[in-house]
């Protein structure tokens with residue numbers, strides 16, 4: 750559960766379908782390469798946050814992934830002292846050698862065993878909402894309408910697939926609305 754660094758993304762929605770897909774693939778590749786988050790075209794100010802988080806999480810398909818989120822990255826896994834205390838009380842055996850360093854545990858997560866989270870039903874908040882991240886800024890090609898946006902972690906394969914789907918859906922919807930003269 751690595752918290753990605755801020756990613757500023759300017760998307761050109763006026764490109765042809767092929768160029769738009771190329772732009773999208775490049776954005777995803779660069780975010781992944783540089784360990785940045787994947788900004789979504791969903792401004793935080795416009796969203797019903799909890800519904801959106803639930804909707805996004807319900808679309809995360811972990812099949813074929815070997816718990817990359819619990820192992821990868823150079824940063825730590827955030828765990829609040831209250832979460833740590835609750836886990837210690839409920840899972841004393843599992844937690845007996847786990848050290849909380851201020852507000853995090855190390856990576857790979859020491860709670861992962863044989864590819865499974867030993868405290869899954871009570872995993873920390875950062876794990877509950879993964880791969881959703883915050884700290885992205887997105888806007889149009891002019892750069893004049895930059896807004897804080899939802900984002901996904903680029904280390905998560907499911908997040909990359911989902912990011913692609915969301916952008917392509919939005920792009921196709923935009924084209925349709927323009928064709929129907931509903932937007933300009």
Ligand code: SF4
Nearest residue numbers: 811814816818905907
């Ligand atoms: S990295 Fe993404 S796809 Fe892999 S286990 Fe974690 S949430 Fe699922």
Ligand code: SF4
Nearest residue numbers: 819858860861866876
């Ligand atoms: S607490 Fe569980 S879900 Fe969270 S990083 Fe550790 S092993 Fe993965």
